[in-house]
Amino acid sequence: MTVRGQIVRFALVGAVNTGTYYGLYLVLLTWLPYVAAHVVAFLLSMVGSFFLTSYFTYRTRPTWRKFLLFPLTNAANFVVTTSGVYLLVDVLHFGSRYAPLIAAAAAIPATFVVSRTIMLRPDSRREPAPEPERVRT
Numbered sequence: 001m002t003v004r005g006q007i008v009r010f011a012l013v014g015a016v017n018t019g020t021y022y023g024l025y026l027v028l029l030t031w032l033p034y035v036a037a038h039v040v041a042f043l044l045s046m047v048g049s050f051f052l053t054s055y056f057t058y059r060t061r062p063t064w065r066k067f068l069l070f071p072l073t074n075a076a077n078f079v080v081t082t083s084g085v086y087l088l089v090d091v092l093h094f095g096s097r098y099a100p101l102i103a104a105a106a107a108i109p110a111t112f113v114v115s116r117t118i119m120l121r122p123d124s125r126r127e128p129a130p131e132p133e134r135v136r137t
Contacts, residue, residue, distance in 0.1 A: 001059060009057040010112050013049060021045035046074065058119045069118045076114040080107035 024041035032040065050070045054062040084103025088094040094102070 006057055006116065007112060010053070010115065011108070013052045013057050014108075016052060017045050017049040020048055046071065053115060053119060058116065060119050066118055070115075072118060073111050073115045077104075077107045077111045080110045 021041050024044055025037050028037035028040055031037075050067055051062060053070070054060055054066065060066075081100065081103040084106050085096075085099045088099040088102060089096050
């Protein structure tokens with residue numbers, strides 16, 4: 001699969017993940033306070049996003065290592081969007097109403113790179129060398 005295809009699939013997973021989060025949030029909001037509903041919906045949608053990203057975006061096998069590293073994609077997104085909002089509002093004097101949308105769009109490439117690095121990196125640091133074949137005499 002090409003990188004362009006991965007980017008398209010990554011965007012689709014992002015859209016599905018956003019919808020999943022919001023749907024879960026609304027359902028959970030009927031039983032939980034809003035902060036608890038947000039946290040639970042966020043965590044559940046991140047688990048779903050991990051499996052979609054693994055199977056659909058990169059067509060790779062999910063592993064515990066990848067699962068434990070996957071939240072770094074959200075951390076990267078948070079850092080880029082937060083920095084972007086600050087830069088847009090305080091430095092470039094954009095309106096605070098639209099700055100998060102622009103910053104979120106700018107975060108997609110960084111999030112994609114982190115996601116791709118995590119999901120496509122081999123699970124072991126060093127693959128064992130194959131055993132040399134012995135010549136029979």
